[in-house]
Amino acid sequence: GSYTDKDYIAYLMEPVAHGNLREFLDDERPEGIHEPKRMSLRNYFGCLSGAIHYLHHTCKLRHRDLTCQNILVKGDSVYISDFGTAYDHSKGRSTTQDRNIPRTEFYMAPEVAKRQKRNSASDMWSLGVVFLEMATVLLGSTVS
Secondary structure (H helix, E strand, O other), rough: OOEEEOOOOOOOOOOOOOOEEHHHHOOOOOOOOOOOHHHHHHHHHHHHHHHHHHHHHOEEEEOOOOOHHEEEEEEEEEEEOOOOOEEEOOOOOOEEEEOOOOHHHHHHOOOOOOOEEEEEHHHHHHHHHHHHHHHHHOOOOOOO
């Protein structure tokens, strides 16, 4: 909902998320990951794969900075966020060679690090790093 007065516009919203995937993965117990969290984490693989497929193929959009910090968690659902550096290639070329795009080093594809041409495959590399971190926690280790 929303309301206005003579000076302000206000939006009433429920919380979008309880945290991000980085916090979810780092919130580990000494005895390991508990079963409800394990089940949620298993489901996130398919949710994130489907979301990236939708962005790339339906929306013609590349995220360009997919990280665990940019994936929000609310209950059993995950949401990709922070589209500030996203690239819409619906009316242009899907391969680019931008140089001054903010990016997170740990998640960036080799072609991005080398400042070479990149396309949707660069997002897939980043998603693979996210999946590696998720699998690491599922197998009982810490990401660090």
